[in-house]
Amino acid sequence: MKKKVGVLALQGAVSEHISQINQLGGQGIAVKTPADLAQVQGLIIPGGESTAISRLIQQVNLYEAIQEFAKTNPVFGTCAGLILCGSGITDGGEKLKPLNLIDIAVTRNGFGRQVDSFEVDLDIENVGKAIPSVFIRAPFIDSVGQGVKTLATYEDKIVMAEQGNILVCSFHPELTDNNQVTGYFMSKIIP
Amino acid sequence: MNKKIGSDTVKRGMAQMQKGGVIMDVVNAEQAKIAEAAGAVAVMALERVPSDIRAAGGVARMADPTIVEQVMKAVTIPVMAKARIGHIAEARILEAMGVDYIDESEVLTPADDEFHLLKSQYTVPFVCGCRDLGEALRRIGEGASMLRTKGEPGTGNIVEAVRHMRMVQAQVRDVVATSDDELMVVARDMGAPYELLKQIKDLGKLPVVNFAAGGIATPADAALMMSLGADGVFVGSGIFKSNSPEKFARAIVQATTHFEDYKMIVELSKGLGEPMRGIEMKNLSGSDRMQDRSQ
Numbered sequence: 001m002k003k004k005v006g007v008l009a010l011q012g013a014v015s016e017h018i019s020q021i022n023q024l025g026g027q028g029i030a031v032k033t034p035a036d037l038a039q040v041q042g043l044i045i046p047g048g049e050s051t052a053i054s055r056l057i058q059q060v061n062l063y064e065a066i067q068e069f070a071k072t073n074p075v076f077g078t079c080a081g082l083i084l085c086g087s088g089i090t091d092g093g094e095k096l097k098p099l100n101l102i103d104i105a106v107t108r109n110g111f112g113r114q115v116d117s118f119e120v121d122l123d124i125e126n127v128g129k130a131i132p133s134v135f136i137r138a139p140f141i142d143s144v145g146q147g148v149k150t151l152a153t154y155e156d157k158i159v160m161a162e163q164g165n166i167l168v169c170s171f172h173p174e175l176t177d178n179n180q181v182t183g184y185f186m187s188k189i190i191p
Numbered sequence: 192m193n194k195k196i197g198s199d200t201v202k203r204g205m206a207q208m209q210k211g212g213v214i215m216d217v218v219n220a221e222q223a224k225i226a227e228a229a230g231a232v233a234v235m236a237l238e239r240v241p242s243d244i245r246a247a248g249g250v251a252r253m254a255d256p257t258i259v260e261q262v263m264k265a266v267t268i269p270v271m272a273k274a275r276i277g278h279i280a281e282a283r284i285l286e287a288m289g290v291d292y293i294d295e296s297e298v299l300t301p302a303d304d305e306f307h308l309l310k311s312q313y314t315v316p317f318v319c320g321c322r323d324l325g326e327a328l329r330r331i332g333e334g335a336s337m338l339r340t341k342g343e344p345g346t347g348n349i350v351e352a353v354r355h356m357r358m359v360q361a362q363v364r365d366v367v368a369t370s371d372d373e374l375m376v377v378a379r380d381m382g383a384p385y386e387l388l389k390q391i392k393d394l395g396k397l398p399v400v401n402f403a404a405g406g407i408a409t410p411a412d413a414a415l416m417m418s419l420g421a422d423g424v425f426v427g428s429g430i431f432k433s434n435s436p437e438k439f440a441r442a443i444v445q446a447t448t449h450f451e452d453y454k455m456i457v458e459l460s461k462g463l464g465e466p467m468r469g470i471e472m473k474n475l476s477g478s479d480r481m482q483d484r485s486q
Contacts, residue, residue: 009211010211010448011210011211011212011232011448012208012209012210012211012212013204013207013208013210014210014211015210016207032448032449032452047207047208048208048209048210048211048212048232049208049209049212049231049232049233049268049269051227051230051267051268052212052230052231052232052268052444055229055230055444056230056444056445056448059445060449079208080208091267095227095228095267108267109267113269113289113291114205114269114291114292114315114316115196115197115286115289115291115314115315116196117196117201117204117205118194118195118196118201119192119194119195119198119200119201120192120193120194120195121192130192132192134200134201134204135201136201136204136205136208137205137208137269137291172204175200175204175207176200
């Protein structure tokens with residue numbers, strides 16, 4: 001049985017995640033509604049604009065649905081998805097409503113504007129060494145609560161973490177040819 | 192790999208994060224906040240929206256840096272700004288200000304009627320307009336990281352954007368179906384770099400995202416462009432020249448995401464009030480056609 005992995009498809013880099021999921025032998029499914037969410041066994045919240053995605057989540061009643069889903073299924077947030085999975089925002093927090101799936105506080109655009117965006121190879125615990133990672137107007141994690149494990153740091157900032165079923169990273173594994181990070185997430189899904 | 196900034200992956204990636212979203216023209220901080228609250232994925236900071244540029248006539252230039260700065264301070268979403276075609280100094284000024292994307296735009300009066308910017312030399316990414324695949328690939332060849340249809344800006348008339356989107360999509364399909372030994376002649380006839388045509392044939396699609404722009408005025412227009420294969424939409428005059436900008440902005444954002452959910456678009460389209468007044472194409476004289484300002 002192929003693992004059915006949803007990608008929240010309200011806005012952002014959806015097709016890139018779906019093709020990595022498919023490459024890894026899963027079945028990537030675009031999720032736009034609570035009914036779509038009911039069909040999948042794991043969910044990726046992709047990069048995009050966190051304020052826009054947050055608003056769209058609330059408009060189609062996905063807010064509570066994703067929180068409920070995350071109690072029993074793995075969820076992976078990349079970049080904007082990390083911000084949305086978090087529990088608090090250090091700056092400009094009134095503009096969006098995080099899902100509170102993992103106990104982390106986040107600084108949005110922590111690494112700066114687009115002209116500061118970069119790519120670099122990262123060593124990631126549980127995943128591997130020198131994994132190509134793309135940071136675009138990327139956030140970082142200011143602080144983690146008890147039970148949250150840090151998986152990677154860059155320039156002393158936490159850029160990847162997990163707590164049980166919930167995985168988050170500041171960067172974009174879907175923009176590279178390396179699918180190890182997505183593979184690590186998919187290993188958490190038990191069909 | 193050591194830390195690398197301004198690479199193709201980083202510049203094109205920024206545009207990939209905008210997919211499925213709406214980029215809105217704004218002329219001040221107050222409009223930028225309305226756009227952000229409505230769910231815009233970015234704003235384009237301008238001195239005037241295209242329909243006002245059309246009405247004002249004269250030379251249209253890069254916006255006053257004060258406006259761009261005020262917009263950058265007002266919102267946390269990315270801020271884009273327009274530079275005149277071929278205007279190296281305007282583009283460098285915008286880059287120095289830290290704008291997130293530059294639109295080398297035919298909406299402004301071209302500074303160079305022959306050469307576009309060599310966009311590969313900049314750290315900031317660029318978006319450019321195109322009417323067909325040849326034009327699209329010349330811009331990518333110069334270093335554009337994102338494309339948009341030219342459409343006909345400031346008209347509220349979708350017909351040109353539809354033409355340009357269909358043309359690019361049809362030509363991509365043709366290239367994919369062309370045999371390898373005929374590709375060089377296609378490159379010659381199209382005036383497009385051979386390497387990029389080869390890349391499209393191998394990928395089966397454009398190597399950068401392609402948004403719709405130039406004439407989108409209603410939620411249905413946005414849904415139309417998405418259903419034709421646009422990766423997202425720019426709305427210029429359509430929002431702040433309508434009677435109720437906040438409602439239009441919200442409705443266009445939702446229609447872009449849920450472009451195949453027509454029942455939802457019915458509800459979104461109700462009671463929006465007057466959209467911007469449009470212009471019929473045949474009432475535009477040759478010199479008023481912004482799309483023909485560059486090749």
